[in-house]
Amino acid sequence: MKLKYITITVSLLSFAIGFSDLQENMFFGLMRPVGAIAFIVFFIFAILGREFSILDQQEALKLRSLDRRDSSASALRRSAPSIAHRPPASVAARS
Numbered sequence: 001m002k003l004k005y006i007t008i009t010v011s012l013l014s015f016a017i018g019f020s021d022l023q024e025n026m027f028f029g030l031m032r033p034v035g036a037i038a039f040i041v042f043f044i045f046a047i048l049g050r051e052f053s054i055l056d057q058q059e060a061l062k063l064r065s066l067d068r069r070d071s072s073a074s075a076l077r078r079s080a081p082s083i084a085h086r087p088p089a090s091v092a093a094r095s
Contacts, residue, residue: 007042010034015032018032
């Protein structure tokens, strides 16, 4: 998150220095492309940040639904009578 704000700051400062008429120095002319590149990096960070937040929300929703499903399944298993310890119906009928 910090890197996003650093890139927009560098971009704005580079554009301001690049378009200023302080001196006829080649580094002042070089600041315009640096500002453009920094702005592109900021834009990529902004887009990816939004997409990653959407992905995180979707994954959290999936995990919550799986937890609910697991808890309801385990509650059903606890409340259902166990048929593993009952004798088969044919053996129970003979006794």
